[in-house]
Amino acid sequence: MKLDQKDIQILSLLQNNARLSNKELAAALDIAPSTCHERLKKLTSEGFFKAFNAELNLKKLGVNVEVLIAVRLKRHEREIVNSFIKKIKSINGIIRFYHLAGDTDFMIHVGVKDSDSLRSFIMDELAGFHNIDHIESSMIYHSECVHNLKINT
Missing domain, CATH: 1.10.10.10 (Winged helix-like DNA-binding domain superfamily/Winged helix DNA-binding domain)
Incomplete structure (x- = not known):
């Protein structure tokens, strides 16, 4: 079309x-x-819309801390990657995740109540996956969806 x-x-x-x-x-x-x-x-x-979503006010839901967590896997076999994706889809608190090329294999956007909840999230949920080589977290100070995508014909 x-x-x-x-x-x-x-x-x-x-x-x-x-x-x-x-x-x-x-x-x-x-x-x-x-x-x-x-x-x-x-x-x-024709499939131009993937979904119609609501952007939630996370603070109203008790999410006071948003974090991006970079994860590097030890190995990159399809079975390991698919297993990791399945695992992160089942964990509460994940807002969105990206499977990337480059030094970072996954970037995970997480929302938690506080720093203790973040520590528990990383130690109890992520670190237990035995194929993780490295985890690095970065707190988000401000986020905003700007919707400035240029749509070309």
């Missing part, structure tokens, strides 16, 4: 606020709501 300017505008608007109604989208694009709805259905069916 080739995107035109209206499709790109729909993607950009929803990237910044996925709660916009069809009516609000149509008004912003200066098109009929029925036309906007058809475009949105086509973009959805």
Whole structure:
């Protein structure tokens, strides 16, 4: 599917606020709501949206400390990597993780109550995985999703 300017505008608007109604989208694009709805259905069916998510206020949920944890594995066989991914998907407190190329194999975004909870998370949850070579954590002072992705045609 080739995107035109209206499709790109729909993607950009929803990237910044996925709660916009069809009516609000149509008004912003200066098109009929029925036309906007058809475009949105086509973009959805063509797979341009992975998901519609809510960004939660972690402080309200008792998460006072956010940390990025860099993990390097001892070996990189598919079975070990898949086993590690399965493990981190089952651990509470993980917000998001990335499997990377380079010196760091995984970057794990974690939310915890306090520094004691972080220590327990690392010592009890991560360090028990016997194929970890190195763990390094960095506290996040501020994070923000800016949604400045340039969408090209």
